[in-house]
Amino acid sequence: MTAPLSKSGPKSGPTVVEVALGDRAYDIVIGRDQLAGLGARIAALRPGARTAIVTDRTVAGRWLAPTEAALEAAGVAHSSIVVADGEGSKSYAGFQQVCEALIAARVERNDLVIALGGGVVGDLAGFAAAALRRGVDFVQVPTSLLAQVDSSVGGKTGINSPQGKNLIGAFHQPVLVIADTAVLDTLSPRQFRAGYAEVAKYGLLGDAAFFAWLEANHDEVFRGGAAREHAIATSCRAKAAIVARDEREHGDRALLNLGHTFGHALEAATGFSDRLFHGEGVAVGMALAARLSAQLGMIAPGDTARIERHLAAAGLPTRLQDIAGFTQEGLADADALMALMAQDKKVKRGRLTFILLQAIGHAVIRNDVEPALVRDFLTRQLAAGDA
Numbered sequence: 001m002t003a004p005l006s007k008s009g010p011k012s013g014p015t016v017v018e019v020a021l022g023d024r025a026y027d028i029v030i031g032r033d034q035l036a037g038l039g040a041r042i043a044a045l046r047p048g049a050r051t052a053i054v055t056d057r058t059v060a061g062r063w064l065a066p067t068e069a070a071l072e073a074a075g076v077a078h079s080s081i082v083v084a085d086g087e088g089s090k091s092y093a094g095f096q097q098v099c100e101a102l103i104a105a106r107v108e109r110n111d112l113v114i115a116l117g118g119g120v121v122g123d124l125a126g127f128a129a130a131a132l133r134r135g136v137d138f139v140q141v142p143t144s145l146l147a148q149v150d151s152s153v154g155g156k157t158g159i160n161s162p163q164g165k166n167l168i169g170a171f172h173q174p175v176l177v178i179a180d181t182a183v184l185d186t187l188s189p190r191q192f193r194a195g196y197a198e199v200a201k202y203g204l205l206g207d208a209a210f211f212a213w214l215e216a217n218h219d220e221v222f223r224g225g226a227a228r229e230h231a232i233a234t235s236c237r238a239k240a241a242i243v244a245r246d247e248r249e250h251g252d253r254a255l256l257n258l259g260h261t262f263g264h265a266l267e268a269a270t271g272f273s274d275r276l277f278h279g280e281g282v283a284v285g286m287a288l289a290a291r292l293s294a295q296l297g298m299i300a301p302g303d304t305a306r307i308e309r310h311l312a313a314a315g316l317p318t319r320l321q322d323i324a325g326f327t328q329e330g331l332a333d334a335d336a337l338m339a340l341m342a343q344d345k346k347v348k349r350g351r352l353t354f355i356l357l358q359a360i361g362h363a364v365i366r367n368d369v370e371p372a373l374v375r376d377f378l379t380r381q382l383a384a385g386d387a
């Protein structure tokens with residue numbers, strides 16, 4: 001059941017969004033201070049289960065003690081595994097560390113793994129849970145905005161291989177997601193902004209009214225409170241609906257990749273470094289997708305300008321030239337970017353898949369865009385900054 005949503009004024013309970021996947025359905029609980037209820041919810045869901053918390057160093061420093069306290073308050077046994085911050089932990093070595101620690105902690109088939117952290121911890125802990133003893137259940141406690149609106153929902157888990165991101169993984173749905181919006185108060189502003197790109201994505205791909213609401217209310221979303229909860233809940237509802245109709249990405253789920261074909265290439269070109277966070281790459285990628293859509297005569301140029309205006313107002317980059325070290329080799333080169341896009345997981349039999357825009361709130365999946373046209377488009381973007 002979805003709780004009614006009030007946009008202002010005090011509200012009593014959290015917002016609950018259900019991911020409707022039959023006997024694997026689960027709730028996403030969204031609201032301030034919901035972490036405190038983690039133990040009680042786990043005790044109700046899996047009486048007697050023991051838990052192992054997987055987290056990273058930064059999140060452990062801020063949120064491990066409150067998480068442990070919440071479990072203790074409900075009499076839930078717990079142990080913890082702390083990995084290093086950052087994408088490097090989504091590796092074979094990180095996977096080995098977590099699996100061996102879970103075995104050492106005697107996590108059994110009926111116990112629960114708790115992923116406490118951003119998308120890195122969620123993907124890593126979820127994949128370890130999927131593999132451990134051929135699958136134990138897990139709970140997502142996402143602590144970054146990106147994880148709350150995107151990575152903790154939908155069951156994609158995995159690690160990177162030296163050949164590329166997310167190449168090793170499994171679909172493994174969590175049994176519960178607790179998105180405590182107050183936890184985001186300790187996130188760096190730059191990380192919050194990067195996660196916001198994914199929030200704007202949901203408006204762009206399928207909900208024009210939400211995009212307009214974000215244009216008017218994004219300051220409040222950044223500040224916290226009811227607007228933040230509304231933005232996260234609306235994003236989760238959008239993702240939950242898409243996942244419920246296409247769990248394994250045979251069709252519509254690809255819409256969630258709006259901005260990601262370009263974005264992943266830009267992340268790869270910047271070496272997956274602090275020069276460009278994932279959400280920042282997605283922001284530039286969405287602006288590029290909008291401009292390419294305009295060039296193909298699909299979207300009105302006025303809408304493209306509106307998209308760029310909003311992303312920029314939220315403090316996000318929209319042009320290739322906005323990326324640190326833009327002129328360095330690999331980034332300022334259309335052929336190099338084309339080669340990186342061709343390596344993307346989403347390439348099917350050599351055809352690039354682009355998510356393009358017909359209008360704000362109406363994205364379409366296209367795999368018939370001529371590579372030569374994309375190359376020319378990128379060349380002009382690189383030369384002019386905007387075309």
Ligand SMILES: NC(=O)c1ccc[n+]([C@@H]2O[C@H](COP(=O)([O-])OP(=O)(O)OC[C@H]3O[C@@H](n4cnc5c(N)ncnc54)[C@H](O)[C@@H]3O)[C@@H](O)[C@H]2O)c1
Nearest residue numbers: 058059085086118119120121143144146151156183186187
């Ligand atoms: N599974 C999916 O569907 C899916 C979807 C999108 C992204 N992802 C993956 O998510 C990862 C990116 O996730 P991310 O952006 O959350 O990065 P992240 O997990 O690396 O977190 C970013 C940084 O913020 C810190 N942090 C997290 N929460 C904090 C808090 N509340 N207070 C202070 N610091 C905090 C972390 O320690 C880390 O240093 C990528 O690996 C990406 O592939 C997965």
Ligand SMILES: [Zn+2]
Nearest residue numbers: 150198278282
């Ligand atoms: Zn993304």
